[in-house]
Amino acid sequence: MNSSAQVYGREFRVRDLGPVLAALLLSLPLATVGTGLYVSGTSAVRTAAYAAEITRLNAAEEV
Template sequence: MRALVYDTAFRARASHKQAWGFGLIAAASGIWLWLACQVLLPYSVEHGRNDRECASRVFYESTRESYAEAEGTSCAMERDWADLLAVLLFSLPLAVVGTVLYTSGATDNRLSRHVAEVNRLTQFPGSS
């Protein structure tokens, strides 16, 4: 009976670990989607009394000029690469820890089921 209680608690901890891992992976994925929108989609910037339309950081028209020269410094300052890179670097530990937790929890669950099945087959050798 104590083995069943321990196995149930072990599986609950493994499921909890797996859920935390999934949550961290989802958070990192959300950050990556937000960054993709920041880099790929056009945007507007308040420039004095007018709104100025800015092309995306990736798909701006000119190939010979830098983004700041082609779109203007107000557009370049609004979506600076350094800020976007800092957010990306913040998301990497979330993704790594989430992957480790999810994998560890899934492995613990699978091993618990495997041991339970081996014990069941050992108790009743005639049934397979």
């Protein structure tokens, strides 16, 4: 299918967007899972650092 469109007197080829949109839709679940893993890992690290700091502060008060 070799279709084209004219804009301001110039001719451009029109791309079939079906495969591009299909690839985009198939990549969305993977992107969502990756974002969820990143957020949960980051929050776990920050929570562990916070708990370690609280433990260190409590140990310093007892001394």
